[in-house]
Amino acid sequence: MKQFYVASALLAASSSVLAAEDNSNNPLAAFNPAFSVIFDGMYYSDNVKGEGAALLEDADSAFHSHGGHEEHEHGDLKRGFNLNETELTMSGSVDSYFDAWLSAAISSEGDFELEEAWIRSQSLPAGLQVKAGRFLSAIGYHNEKHPHSWNFADQNLAYLSLFGDHGVSGDGIQLTWLAPTDSYLQLGLEITQGDNLERVGSIIDAEHVAEDITAELGPTVTEEDLNLSEQDGPQLGVFTLRFAPDLGTQRALQLGLSAARHQDSQSFHEEGGGELFVTEGDTDVYGAQAVYKHFASGQYGKGGWSIAGEYFYADSDQEAVFHSDPAELGLPVTSEQGAAYVEANYGFAPRWQVGLRTAASGIGGEFSEGDETEEVRLSRQHSAALTWYATEFSKLRLQFNRNDVHGHDGSEEYNQVFLQYNLSLGAHGAHTF
């Protein structure tokens, strides 16, 4: 609640700043500072007793680990009315050297979470920019998009299976270089702590896991007995490359590649037969993206269309640093799997957009312990969305998902329906490509 007052105070402060500004010829006066609140809510239903969202999160994966650092709450989405996160953002130029961005989310329960808080250099020469703080990683095209600019009401299954609902973000630094060429060529390097990943590259809460093992096995197992190395310093490095030829004013294509390494990923496994073990090792992620947009020739978005697709492949090589059977210490455990999505959107009438999306998780997935290899089963998600943009500040969306999910307890084919509103009050930040 306290945080809410802080937020209101910020809102009040920023509007008075805006009011105080005259219409002088300061070029960025109107852009600075910008404050907005994004309201998002939906009516949701599925034909699996409200378990639809949880089933998707539990889809078969080589990267399931228990005792994660932030144990994820399941089934956030309930049948009926849902108030999604309310997002507060504030951004603008700090001075001629930096600009800054802050975004925070208030959950329906009133919990306040700092999602992004970064500063970015604006005065480095030679096409260089540095971002520091907490930011969304550039590992994928969709990863950098805020939920209010998504074309669908929910996270796609590909991202959900590898990066979780919120994607990859972290505390650290990002360096980008934009080449002085007619075509767009950008190289980026990110170094972050890598301590908050939900799936690939996740770490475990050693204390919590030690307690669980103690409760299960009987003799006391301490945090130290797990033999995990210290999570010290930045663990995640991401390299990105983006290229876009100049196709004129009516269309654009962007291609991208990314590679990431998480140096110290950890997992806790509970197998049938009472086997418990903790593994540690490194994880690599490779990504490829392509986005094509044909810009609207008519007004209010009519005639514009776009296709975006991304593929990721993750591979983790870990070793058992603790095992309920001491003979198995050092057991190599590897997880690998791919995930992909493709979405297409078309503005078929002024202010109306229709979108189709298909996503898959567990592509070519394998989980191996020593000589034993288990194949990960493929899960799929097909979505269709109809969005009405009342203005650029507000939209209503009706979305239908058909999911074919393979989980722990067999497979399930089911439907989800979302009726969503998404409004932005205040400054409306300019949209990235």
Added chain:
Amino acid sequence: MNTRFERICRPAQGLCLLLLMAVATPSSAQLRILACETEWGQLATEIGGDLVQVKNASAPGQDAHHIQARPSLLAQVRRADMVLCTGAELETGWLPVLLNRGSNPAVRQAPGLFLAAEQVDRLEIPVTLDRADGDVHAMGNPHVHLDPHRVITISRQLAERFAQLDPDNADAYRQQQQAWQTAFEAQISDWEAQAASLKGLNVITYHRTWSYLLDWLGMNRVDELEPKPGLPPTPGHLATLVRKADEQQVGLILYRPINGDDAASWLAKRTAACAVELPFSPGEEGTNTLASLYSTVIQRLSTAREQCLQETT
């Protein structure tokens, strides 16, 4: 590089010299300009001549409110000496992205950033700001390029800015601007004479796109087809316009090609007014230069007015 050229060049020296000049002279010395809209790209070309190299971010006739900050524009910003836009919030949906992610400190503020509409006084500066009133720009109506007098003011500022960025050619920019202004001013009186019959005419416009043109030619806007700026026409709003058009003897309904002719034709059929499609930016059909834009607009308006009078009588 040189030695290789010499080796290849020896057999046909004259030709090679020409080729070398063609390769070597442009770009390096020229001011690289990224113009948000073609009206400013055209003005920069007309003032800067061969001393500038202009790239337009949008196509002629595209809606400048809704251009995407596509990656190739970031590449243009990265190498630009000047970003030349309308400003006055017209490009708030995409220009900040270009400036913030273009990795080019030189164009984030003046002198590298030139915002044309902010060099002149603007019409329709709102007294109150409420989003419920639609897409209203706090700094007033940004579509200033349809008033040639304001364009002259802007051209002078622009030439000064060129001179500041490229001091070696400062005199050349000023001279070119002077020459351009002299020729342009001579035409303004012609256009004003041609448009004399339009003075006092009541019109309905699709969007507030034409305010400066109407202000210049002494025409009156009665209402817009859009119920609120940025919202498409609704049947209810159009119905009220039928009455309004007759009451206030509206002569013409003005729209741009991107607006589509549905709403304008619908209203024209039900009133004594006639719909007329007008080019908005240089580069649209029949309008290669700023001067031809004004003459085309005035010619279409006058023709439409005459035909309309004949039809109704």
